[in-house]
Amino acid sequence: MTRARSVGKAFIDSIRIRVKAGCGGHGLRKYGGIGGNGGDVCLEAGKFTGLNSFLSVYPHKNICAESGKDSKKGCILGVKGEDKTVKVPVGITVYDENNKKIGELNEIGEKLIVAKGGGGGSPATQFTGMLGEEKIITLDLKLIADVGLVGFPNAGKSTLLKSISRADPKIASYPFTTLKPNLGVLKYDDLRQITMADLPGLIEGASMNIGMGHKFLKHVERTSVLLMVVDIDGFQYAPHLPHRSCIETIILLNKELELYDKMLLKKPILLAINKMDKTGAQDKLQDVLSNLGNLKSYVEENIDLDLRPETLLKFNNVVPISARYNKDSVFELKDAVRSVLDEDYFKKSKGSLKQKAENLMRELDKKSVEVGKLYT
Template sequence: MVALGRLMLSQRGGKVKNQFIDKLRIYAKGGSGGQGLPSYGGVGGKGGNVYVESSSKMTFRRLKNLHPSKRFKAKEGENSRLRCLQGARGNDVIIPVPLGVCVVDDKRNVVADLDKLGQRVLVADGGSGGNSENDWKGSMGQTLSLNLELKLIADVGFVGFPNAGKSTLLEAMSRSEPKIAEYPFTTIRPQVGVCQYSDLRQISLADLPGLVEGAHCNVGMGHKFLRHVERTKLLLFVVDVHGFRLSPRHPFRTAFQTVMLLNKELELYKQHLVEKPAIVAFNKLDMEGAGERLEEALELLKAGDRETRSSLQDMNIQPEQPIIFKDIISISAKEHSGIEKLKTRIREIIDDETEREEDGEENMEGPGG
């Protein structure tokens, strides 16, 4: 009950001490240039720059603790003086951020996507030192506010409604030990596990907070979830074969309707997401009546007839671009049934896609490289 109470508090907007932070707003200011010395032609030092750099050792929580004000100012350039006509340059400031951060300005322009370790981007340029072109007066450094938005980098992203069994599946496929319970929203922050194969090949898996209808409009955890899906190589739809109902106030959705609704939520958020390779894993095959529900869902997924599309349109859950799934696999995450087949197909599809992308890059480069 204590754990459930903490989750409910988080849902209602209360603060949970260890709540996952995946967005941070900062202020950056480049250093001002030093003053020149016109009588002797002395040039002021350039102001320091502010950079953002990806680091494997940084989290937003740690960054916030180290810099509570979230204000980063580079040093001013030194003034020119008789003993040193060329003023020294101001020291730069480097802001370490987690790998996978997207730097966005107030106009929602993407300044940089830091998806490689050690990648660095200039965000606030230092001012020029005083010289003959600016009347020997050092200029001010660039000043701006920025949003740092974390997008998890994982090979596979789990997509599903709450209580579909995503956390149980992550535990079955990896060494991760996520929080598991029989109520919605068990996962309130992303969980990342690693699936290791017999030849020591590793594939990372991200279990993300469950979607709800209207996620594309930021309902529930909406954008917080969908943002993390963008960088995954493969989408894994985890669907309760018995269907899903969030609460008595929400309509019941069959397994087939759940797949279509998830498809539509991704499509409405960003169209390109439905073009990613995807697998459907129908879960909870260990429960009574699962075989019949599975057969019904498979028939509807394969049919795609006018009557089926019409019924989806009536419920407003028909996607404009239905995803063509690479495979549909039935599993029981609880009983570890079908897990090995799922792991094999995930690896095969990721390898095929990687090879296809590499071939495409070679063709673009042409014979001469």
């Protein structure tokens, strides 16, 4: 199998921009002329790969539409100002200055007016053109990727992404080396490509927005498959905090995902148990697999009530790996990722075809009833 190309380094996932719609043109009182309306500022989902690309086109982050033309003796109806349509990446959510959601753009071609042009001068306004809307808005990008890596810091997610693709994330032996998502593309011999995102490491309480948890977790919403990466030796965030074993780490990640959004637990999910090159890893792996096989009992007997997930994850596949030292295990995981993605795509396609068939049958039944009424 060939390795992947890089899609670029860490990217910007949220920016604030100023948008100003056009003012309305003045009317002409003497002749009852109406001024032209100001142009709107509109966002349209396009083929930008990210907000970095957006900023390369609009580095000053000021977007203005054209004002409407005044009414004149030779042109009683003022010409409307030209709208300003701005291309943004698919997956954008727009918020106002009070963090109130304005709308989303999830499909190419979708449009959203974010600043409305002022009305042209008319008798109702004493022929004075009205000001267009001006505001500061936030463009928040939810990452779109086939696979999202989820885990606590220092689990080896960045090492895995580098090993399985040609992405070049920062790697070190201390937590939080990944501060923003990194993207890699897995390429297969039959030219199939799968995008994988290394999301920043979570901490306990991420679902409550501790450690910028919401900023990190938002990206898993738009991934098709989750890949949970855990250290066979578990994880300890800080010396004064308890050490979590591998199985406890899995359960806590389960809980964080559930608290953020229960729908995430319905996504296909794989488990990669990393750092299998460590001494005693095989014995620990057997314990983990045994506990996963009877996870409900383990949780009831060993996990505090406030840390127990209501719904336990069911992994599509569990793959032990050494991202740093065992390339064969990484390739095995790469094949497993594709298998789960293909299975998920088949199920969704089958469901979509079934829905289309049901809709068609309903339309035919409706038309049959309408035709029948003509002859009764």
